[in-house]
Amino acid sequence: MSSADFLLIFDDDRASFDAVESVLSEIKIDFSTESNPVQAIHTLHEYTQVPKLIIICCHTIASPGFALCEKIQSLDHDAPPVLFIIPEHDENTVLKCFEAGATDCIVLPRNKEELHARISTHLKHRSNSLFCSLYTEHVQEVLDKRTNDFLQDRNFYDYLNDLLNNSIGRRSFAEVLQEGLDKLLKLHWMPENCRAKLFTYNADCALFGECCSSGEWTAENSIAPEFLCREPSSVPPKTLCLTNTDSAAHDTPQLDLLCRRLHISIVHESKTDAFLYLEFPREHSFSTMEHCYLVSVTNTLGSIFRHKSAEANLHRQLYFDSLTRLPNRKSLEDRLAEILQEQWPASSVALCFFDLQKFNMINDSFGRKEGDRILQSVARRLSALKRSNVLITRLGSDTFGALLTGLEFEREARHFVKTVQQLFDQPFRSRYMPNLYLSCVASIAFAERDCQPNELIQDAEAALTVAKNLGPRSCVTFNEGMHAQAQKNLRTLNQLQKAIESKQFTVHYQPIVHSPTTTIAGAEALVRWNHPKHGLLLPGAFIPVAETSKLIVPIGEFVFRQACLDYPRLKELAGSPDNFTLNVNLAAAQLNDLRLSRKIVDILHETQREPQDIKLEVTETDTARDPQKAARTLHALREIGLKIALDDFGTGYSSLSRLIDLPLDTLKVDKCFVSELNNNAQKRRLVDLIISTGEQLGLNVIAEGVENKTQVTALFNMRCTFIQGFYYSRPVAVPQFGILNCTNVPPEPAHC
DSSP: OOOTTOEEEEESOHHHHHHHHHHHHHTTOOEEEESOHHHHHHHHHHSSSOOSEEEEEOOSTTOTHHHHHHHHHHHOTTOOOEEEEESSOOHHHHHHHHHTTOSEEEEOOSSHHHHHHHHHHHHHHHHHHHHHHHHHHHHHHHHHHHHHHHHHHHHHHHHHHHHHHHHSSSOOHHHHHHHHHHHHHTSTTSOTTOEEEEEEEOTTSOEEEEEETTSOEEESSOOOOGGGOSOGGGSOSOSOEEEOOOOSOSSOGGGGGGEEEEEEEEEETTEEEEEEEEEEETTOOOOHHHHHHHHHHHHHHHHHHHHHHHHHHHHHHHHBOTTTOOBOHHHHHHHHHHHHTSOOOTTOOEEEEEEETTTHHHHHHHOHHHHHHHHHHHHHHHHTTOBTTEEEEEOSSSEEEEEEOSOSSHHHHHHHHHHHHHGGGSOBOOSSOSSBOOOEEEEEEEOOTTOOHHHHHHHHHHHHHHHHHHOTTOEEEOOHHHHHHHHHHHHHHHHHHHHHHTTOEEEEEEEEEETTTTEEEEEEEEEEEEETTTEEEOGGGTHHHHHTSTTHHHHHHHHHHHHHHHHHHHHHHTTOOTTOEEEEEOOHHHHTOTTHHHHHHHHHHHHTOOGGGEEEEEEHHHHHHSHHHHHHHHHHHHHHTOEEEEEEETTSSOOHHHHHHSOOSEEEEOHHHHTTTTTOHHHHHHHHHHHHHHHHTTOEEEEEOOOSHHHHHHHHHTTOOEEESTTTOOOBOGGGTTOOOOSOOOOOOOOO
16 A cells, blocks of 8 residues: 555544544545554555654543654654544643644534544645655765765876876886886775776886786786787777776786776877776676776876886986997986095095097097997996996097996006906907907096095096007096196186287297208298297197187187288398298198088288188198098198198108098108107108108108208208208297308207
């Protein structure tokens, strides 16, 4: 029986009951009547819903209806309303009705309309009350669900924030992923006995590594599950794939019948860069929201991977040499700064520099690609010496370094240098030469108390500069004298800058004499520095320092311009000979100047000089640094009309092929050979060979550094056409030019 509009009437007063029955019949409401209180309670329990209204027709104050009302109120907190109908108004009866829990108490109306209105009003109030109660329950359910979702979302987003925060900083990618997976499985909505794996790929679609929730991070060469053994780019661009396969690929096949697998792949720029694999009990299922959570996790892990990959690439670019993969200068500086902040005994920290000698010849002869391959071979040999207390670095094109710590004796550093140099006893393999031998020079600088990283590096560089001048396999330990020299060079550079700005330079000229006629055929322009404190300085006091910077370029331009300006007067003082030329030295930095030809043309035009009036002198060493580039530059200068002389021939990287490749007019025999003509038969034969070679190639030959009559006679007998040296004249200013001193000039020591 439906109780949607059901009423229960307890009959204790027949007159009241008849009136109520008549009204209920008219409004067509089902009802049941009972006269026994116990039976009335039993009737309430028979129906699935509580009656909307209970009417008790009470005849006297001793009616059992009052006890029935009290019993109804104790049954349920949502007891139906109770309406008492009494035959006549009695204050005690009314009071007792409300004390028993009645909702209302009325005297039996005289007409049906009033009774009908009374009952209808109570039924309407009851319906509204029930609706409000149901709506309140619904709202509470929705609120509870949304609160639970919010807490779940908050819990999840706290996890994501944790994951992202952990990825920032110096924590490794492996650590972040390992912790991320472990925390994922601890989220309250994740099932128990769930296992997870994350696979990440690099930009080349190769498996970068895998992380397992129950194990360690495995980097590279990891074996992915069977479903991952394919190119990541072939994975369809969908983010969620739920499978129930019973694959036997797992290491515990007995679990396959009890588990389900969830695969989530994240595609970024048409390539999969993260793949999350979950294994969980078969009876568990994830909600749509939880699926979204897992996709977000995989997306986040993929983003972290991309971020960490970019961070790693940036770190490699900043701290490692791209060619050899060795730590670079920046890495050395940072490590050195860390070490020097610690407490360490004296001389227990040493910095060693190694420079490959004449390595530029490999680049020039075989090309830079082959040179790079040889450098990689050198790096591999040096890396074999790497220890916990040894940091091997690459500092420049052909310069390597080693930071040694924890030394007990200084000789340990020297022994290490000797070990490095012995690495070069074995030849290197080259595509163009089966046995390529290299050598290196080395320097050692020991750290002192309160030493700064840049100071120790400068010390090692200063000692390496000295070692380069000493020759192959030399090793120089830094001392304070080198430091003083380095400071002196720095002061000289500053003073040179001011000298250029205030035009403190002047040019002297040394005559070049035609040997058969002893007439002046030309001159060499040599720069001098009118130092405000030290007076007139010769080139040896400042040119080597200028060559270490770009200051040599403006100095060279000044000499060229001044020589062009002085040319007419010098030719006049020399007696206006035909083909009078001025020789001007060209520095290595000028050879590398892309605007050299343009500058020379501008100066010639400015000074109204003809190109054939000037001869440019270049050294063998400068042309050997980049022979192809040097040849191109000199050919361009020759096309302008300038003459080219090769200076110091025989002292540098002598090559007969270079005499053919370069557009030369003149060879200059260095004074170190000329000075030994009288007492060294081998050098005498070498000078004779150079002169004969020049004659065969149609080149003029100038012997420089001639200081006595014996040398002049010997050179004349060898058919040397031109002579330059103190025997005829020292370099002089323009007013003194043209006066040859043929008396016996006291010779000065000559050095190669």
